[in-house]
Amino acid sequence: MDKSRRKFLAASGVAVAGAALGGRINLAQAQTGHSGHNMGGMRGSHDGQMSGGMQQKTSRPKASPASGYAHPRGNDWYARTVDPDDTFPPGQPGKDYTPVVVPNGATLPFKIVDGVKVFHMVAEEFVHQFAPGFKAICWGYNGRFPGPVIEAVEGDVIRIYVTNKLSVPTSVHWHGLILPANMDGVANLSQPVIKPGETFRYEFKCIQHGTFMYHSHKDTMTQEGMGLVGMFIIHPRKPKRPRPDRDFVMLLHEMDIKPGTYRPDTTVAVGFNTLTMNGMVFPGIEPMVAKLNDKVRMRIGNLSAMDHHPIHLHGYAFRITETDGGEIPEAAQWPEVSVLVSVGQTRNIEFVADNPGDWAMHCHMTHHIMNQMGHGLPNMVGVDARVVNTSVGDLIPGYMTMGTKGMGEMGKHAAMMDIPENSIPMVGADGPYGYLGVGGMFTVFKVRADLESYDDPGWYNPPEGTLARTATAAELRKDGIKV
Amino acid sequence: MLGRWTKPALVAAAALTLAGCASISPQEAFLAVADDVEARTGARIQWDSGSQEDLEARETVKALLSRPLTPASAVRIALLNNRELRAVYTSLGLAQADLVQAGLLSNPVLDGVVNWPEAVSTGTPELALGIGFRFIEILWIPLKQRIAESQLEEAKIQVAGAAIDVIGRTHLAFVDHVAAEEEVILLKQVVKSARASVAAAKAIREAGNATALDFEQQQALLTSSKLLLAAAQARVAETREALNVLMGLTGGDTSWRATKRLKRLPAREIPLAGIEQRAVKASLELAGLRQQLNTLVARYGLTVKQAILPDLDVGVEAERAVEVVELDPPEDGGEPGTETEITWRVGPTFGVALPLFDQGQAKKARAIMMIRDIQSRYWAAAVRIRSAARLARASLLTARKTVQYYRKALLPQTERVLRETQRQYNAMQEGVFRLIRAKRDRIEAGRGFIGALQTYWRARIAIRQLLSGRMPPGGGGMAVAAAAPAGGGGGQGGH
Numbered sequence: 001m002d003k004s005r006r007k008f009l010a011a012s013g014v015a016v017a018g019a020a021l022g023g024r025i026n027l028a029q030a031q032t033g034h035s036g037h038n039m040g041g042m043r044g045s046h047d048g049q050m051s052g053g054m055q056q057k058t059s060r061p062k063a064s065p066a067s068g069y070a071h072p073r074g075n076d077w078y079a080r081t082v083d084p085d086d087t088f089p090p091g092q093p094g095k096d097y098t099p100v101v102v103p104n105g106a107t108l109p110f111k112i113v114d115g116v117k118v119f120h121m122v123a124e125e126f127v128h129q130f131a132p133g134f135k136a137i138c139w140g141y142n143g144r145f146p147g148p149v150i151e152a153v154e155g156d157v158i159r160i161y162v163t164n165k166l167s168v169p170t171s172v173h174w175h176g177l178i179l180p181a182n183m184d185g186v187a188n189l190s191q192p193v194i195k196p197g198e199t200f201r202y203e204f205k206c207i208q209h210g211t212f213m214y215h216s217h218k219d220t221m222t223q224e225g226m227g228l229v230g231m232f233i234i235h236p237r238k239p240k241r242p243r244p245d246r247d248f249v250m251l252l253h254e255m256d257i258k259p260g261t262y263r264p265d266t267t268v269a270v271g272f273n274t275l276t277m278n279g280m281v282f283p284g285i286e287p288m289v290a291k292l293n294d295k296v297r298m299r300i301g302n303l304s305a306m307d308h309h310p311i312h313l314h315g316y317a318f319r320i321t322e323t324d325g326g327e328i329p330e331a332a333q334w335p336e337v338s339v340l341v342s343v344g345q346t347r348n349i350e351f352v353a354d355n356p357g358d359w360a361m362h363c364h365m366t367h368h369i370m371n372q373m374g375h376g377l378p379n380m381v382g383v384d385a386r387v388v389n390t391s392v393g394d395l396i397p398g399y400m401t402m403g404t405k406g407m408g409e410m411g412k413h414a415a416m417m418d419i420p421e422n423s424i425p426m427v428g429a430d431g432p433y434g435y436l437g438v439g440g441m442f443t444v445f446k447v448r449a450d451l452e453s454y455d456d457p458g459w460y461n462p463p464e465g466t467l468a469r470t471a472t473a474a475e476l477r478k479d480g481i482k483v
Numbered sequence: 484m485l486g487r488w489t490k491p492a493l494v495a496a497a498a499l500t501l502a503g504c505a506s507i508s509p510q511e512a513f514l515a516v517a518d519d520v521e522a523r524t525g526a527r528i529q530w531d532s533g534s535q536e537d538l539e540a541r542e543t544v545k546a547l548l549s550r551p552l553t554p555a556s557a558v559r560i561a562l563l564n565n566r567e568l569r570a571v572y573t574s575l576g577l578a579q580a581d582l583v584q585a586g587l588l589s590n591p592v593l594d595g596v597v598n599w600p601e602a603v604s605t606g607t608p609e610l611a612l613g614i615g616f617r618f619i620e621i622l623w624i625p626l627k628q629r630i631a632e633s634q635l636e637e638a639k640i641q642v643a644g645a646a647i648d649v650i651g652r653t654h655l656a657f658v659d660h661v662a663a664e665e666e667v668i669l670l671k672q673v674v675k676s677a678r679a680s681v682a683a684a685k686a687i688r689e690a691g692n693a694t695a696l697d698f699e700q701q702q703a704l705l706t707s708s709k710l711l712l713a714a715a716q717a718r719v720a721e722t723r724e725a726l727n728v729l730m731g732l733t734g735g736d737t738s739w740r741a742t743k744r745l746k747r748l749p750a751r752e753i754p755l756a757g758i759e760q761r762a763v764k765a766s767l768e769l770a771g772l773r774q775q776l777n778t779l780v781a782r783y784g785l786t787v788k789q790a791i792l793p794d795l796d797v798g799v800e801a802e803r804a805v806e807v808v809e810l811d812p813p814e815d816g817g818e819p820g821t822e823t824e825i826t827w828r829v830g831p832t833f834g835v836a837l838p839l840f841d842q843g844q845a846k847k848a849r850a851i852m853m854i855r856d857i858q859s860r861y862w863a864a865a866v867r868i869r870s871a872a873r874l875a876r877a878s879l880l881t882a883r884k885t886v887q888y889y890r891k892a893l894l895p896q897t898e899r900v901l902r903e904t905q906r907q908y909n910a911m912q913e914g915v916f917r918l919i920r921a922k923r924d925r926i927e928a929g930r931g932f933i934g935a936l937q938t939y940w941r942a943r944i945a946i947r948q949l950l951s952g953r954m955p956p957g958g959g960g961m962a963v964a965a966a967a968p969a970g971g972g973g974g975q976g977g978h
Binding site: 258259260372373374376377378379380381382383384385387388390391392394395396398399401402403407417418419420423425426 | 672675676678679682683685686687689690691692693697901903905906907908909910911912913914915916918919922
């Protein structure tokens with residue numbers, strides 16, 4: 001990520017985080033605190049927080065029953081490995097957790113100020129590249145769509161500054177996190193909006209672990225649609241199981257960017273044409289690489305506007321081990337080959353990379369592995385192109401009928417044809433055995449026995465006798481296959 | 484009275500004696516008209532009286548028809564060959580003859596009276612001869628000549644106007660004809676585009692990929708395109724026949740070809756400053772009315788004089804009285820014979836119409852009314868001409884802007900739309916029907932452009948006519964049913 005963006009505003013000299021609260025408040029009290037909501041009351045509390053509310057909170061003495069907030073503990077399925085009231089030093093990468101791998105992405109850097117992990121996010125507009133030759137003006141955090149992954153450890157107290165460099169008000173919602181209601185980031189429900197130019201401060205303690213997300217909760221359709229989304233990973237303080245060797249994070253999203261345009265059309269409700277994994281479309285997506293027999297976790301979140309994504313991994317059966325709601329007891333984990341990640345959900349899948357090769361991993365909704373698909377065209381499959389070529393070619397020189405054999409031919413053609421600027425319609429990439437006519441939510445999971453690094457090892461070289469090929473006449477004869 | 488039926492014969496005799504007199508030929512008047520028309524339009528009219536010239540004209544027409552017609556050659560042919568125009572030319576001859584006539588005195592009238600005596604046996608009838616001569620005509624001749632001269636001028640103005648009308652109508656018919664032909668070419672492309680849509684729809688339908696509705700919509704579009712083409716082809720025939728009539732062509736001569744395209748916008752516009760005043764100044768209609776006024780005033784003057792001077796017949800009457808006188812008996816004692824004694828008595832006779840009742844007051848009032856009528860018509864014509872000039876000017880400027888807008892904006896825009904549609908088609912974002920539709924929109928813009936250019940040239944012809952002294956052909960209305968691009972897209976959707 002761009003280092004220049006990592007400016008920490010007024011981070012020093014801040015008092016000990018008020019969210020790192022000690023003491024307990026019983027459930028009844030907490031519930032009482034939540035009851036009696038009405039619109040007028042909400043507005044009143046919202047107004048009350050307009051100025052200095054947060055400062056007031058942070059300047060309070062260390063957590064006590066009188067602090068007004070007790071960590072929720074009413075549901076025993078919350079993913080916890082330690083007591084939420086216990087305090088811990090900020091978790092350190094490598095020591096307290098194995099950092100996640102974010103293909104094509106980054107994690108958000110932090111610094112520690114008085115035992116608090118301090119992050120800074122900047123919501124802004126920039127040009128994002130989805131794949132070579134395909135860019136658009138997007139919104140995101142710190143110059144990224146999706147925003148950098150926030151990585152923390154259960155028990156960490158974190159403080160996140162959010163600077164709004166957009167021309168519109170915004171807010172950030174910490175999706176799936178159990179935190180004080182007014183840190184939840186819903187504009188005008190849990191907080192006032194962050195006006196353009198303003199910097200807000202969020203501060204809370206991570207009292208659960210798991211795979212979560214963050215996104216704008218102001219004019220959500222537009223702002224999430226423009227790319228104000230990201231992943232939020234909280235590692236367990238005391239993991240019950242060995243840490244994975246490879247812990248991949250992937251956020252699914254979708255936009256509509258018509259060929260020849262430069263900005264997502266967030267009013268679109270169906271037929272999205274830009275289906276992204278970590279903001280990239282194939283062939284722009286980096287492969288995920290693992291060593292043979294690595295323990296692999298994949299954390300997949302979905303902040304698409306309107307589509308769920310059944311993500312299918314070839315060559316493996318895996319278990320769905322966690323949702324953003326918590327861990328799934330081992331006995332309840334279903335073996336699967338596709339994991340449906342619905343909008344607003346995360347899923348963790350885990351497996352041992354015991355099957356070497358180049359394995360496709362993709363959304364199984366077939367329109368989601370196309371780039372900039374045009375819709376509403378006449379169905380040309382099976383049409384006798386000669387007749388049409390003659391009569392239309394006579395009218396429009398250079399006309400060529402397309403789509404009569406489907407879309408497979410398209411990617412290759414597009415490279416040669418005059419197409420709109422800023423478009424990669426249905427473009428795929430060359431594979432080891434020919435043209436890969438896929439795009440969108442498609443990537444390759446590469447498993448190798450001998451790896452020196454996790455850089456892309458190139459195409460898989462199959463062992464003798466494991467490559468499908470054309471049947472010989474002798475083979476057909478021998479097996480009695482008539483063709 | 485015998486005199487009644489002898490008069491025509493005598494007039495005819497007098498006319499015969501004067502035949503061949505130089506002043507009876509309208510040639511001079513025609514040359515003056517030809518000069519005037521040439522000065523106003525740049526085109527020269529001819530009046531072929533001799534067969535040699537006729538032959539030359541015939542050759543010229545043949546030669547002009549052998550090449551593609553241009554507005555100029557069409558006008559030349561029309562001026563040489565338009566028979567109605569030739570008929571108008573004869574009015575010059577009539578007026579010229581009237582002028583000559585006005586200079587002639589009425590022939591004197593010889594009256595004769597034969598009285599048979601009661602006793603027929605005496606055998607000698609009495610004769611009374613009188614020569615009547617309307618002496619007062621001598622005074623009227625200059626006045627009558629003035630009237631006839633003025634009427635000749637009126638005729639010249641009318642002939643010039645008729646010639647300029649033919650020029651304007653020919654120009655207009657030519658523009659309409661070429662525009663109609665261009666429209667046909669473009670509509671053939673529209674039909675071609677509809678055919679392509681049908682071919683695509685048919686192939687898609689045969690593959691099992693389109694509904695009968697999809698296919699029928701394309702078919703219907705093709706059918707309506709063909710109807711448009713048929714209407715345009717009829718318009719070509721109509722405008723062609725209008726030109727044939729104007730150019731006086733029949734038979735094999737009608738197989739001419741016109742230039743293929745309307746002239747593009749001239750770089751420079753006709754100077755339009757003071758167009759109203761210039762049109763009024765040039766107006767032959769107004770000149771004609773002024774001339775009518777002159778004629779009337781001349782006639783009015785005459786009327787006044789006649790009112791002042793009583794109608795006076797001056798003549799000489801000779802009377803032969805026949806008396807039978809009994810002669811004295813002869814000295815030889817024979818039968819007393821009779822002798823017919825003939826004496827001639829000659830004396831002046833006159834008749835006077837006494838201005839007791841008709842003192843000319845009614846004639847005078849009538850003349851005044853007629854003058855007022857012309858005055859009013861003059862003003863009305865001037866108002867019409869000024870309005871036509873303003874309208875033509877506005878139409879010309881609007882048409883020029885419209886043509887430029889088509890050329891600079893819509894034509895390149897539709898071209899770009901077509902290119903971008905092609906690119907979107909290549910990217911499989913648009914289907915074949917949208918691509919064909921973009922092509923059709925391009926053609927429709929071309930139709931609009933031709934319509935605008937036609938409107939421009941019609942306006943330009945209107946201006947030229949006004950500055951040449953005539954109202955624009957077709958009543959000065961510039962509105963042309965410009966080929967409005969068929970909007971909408973019924974059945975032309977993306978499918």
